[in-house]
Amino acid sequence: MGVNIIVVTGASSGMGREFVDQIAHWAAAGRIAADEIWVIARREERLRALARTVKVKVRPVALDLADSDGLEAYRRLLARERPNIVLLANCAGFGKMDHFENVPLADDLDMVDLNVKAPIAMVSHSLPYMRAGAKIVNLCSISGFLPCPYINVYAATKAFMVSWSRALGRELAHRGIRVTAACPYWVRTEFLDRARTAAGRSVFHNFVGIMDARAVMRAIIADTFRGRALSLPGWPAKAIFAATRLLPVRALMWSQLRLQGLDGRP
Secondary structure, three states: OOOEEEEEEOOOOHHHHHHHHHHHHHHHOOOOOOOEEEEEEOOHHHHHHHHOOOOOEEEEEEOOOOOHHHHHHHHHHHHHHOOEEEEEEEOOOOOOOOOHHHOOHHHHHHHHHHHHHHHHHHHHHHHHHOOOOOEEEEEOOHHHHOOOOOOHHHHHHHHHHHHHHHHHHHHHHHHOOEEEEEOOOOEOOHHHHHOEOOOOOEOOOOOOOOEOHHHHHHHHHHHHHOOOOEEOOOHHHHHHHHHHHHOOHHHHHHHHHHHHOOOOOO
């Protein structure tokens, strides 16, 4: 195989960009043996701007991973370059926050495409280029452990990702490839800025403990290199995870509605 690379999806903003910023420091310090980072997102201008800010070689790869053509382009790129992937970070994703009846069906289906289908394809295409010691980190969410009214499709995609990631890690153990399901609480990024109802209202105004992206990603990367199957960065994620083991689902959903200041109606 060719050069050692790190692949990061959703790298143009939010948690994906934060992952690139931090993992680049690890690579520059020799804490991970990577010659370059492939950064993947739709917005090429943002990827090129990102490449100018880090201390290791960055290769912008402008692809729409919600589209089958974008995923096929990634597969062809790997076949042509034949790199050694030392780390794959699936950070791409988005959510729509509103009553189910208010969210266009196309948006819900796009969520499934980007949050679920794209990571499956990225892992499938990448595995032939991964050796023992390689790592996969899937950016999930603490919402993957409980039904969340008003973000029900998003939470369901994250529930799939948590379950799949943990089972995948068990299946890949024989190859020496570790998989981490990263499950943060809400993080202050562009994601929250866009997460508004059709009336323009944020559903997060009552939420406490919203986390700083840098601290959360620092914890996720550390857990990934410790080989942990599940990363719960910060006390809110740990507290909610514990609550899902102790409280009935109805109580958990009621608490979500109270925090959102909503009552379950459109």
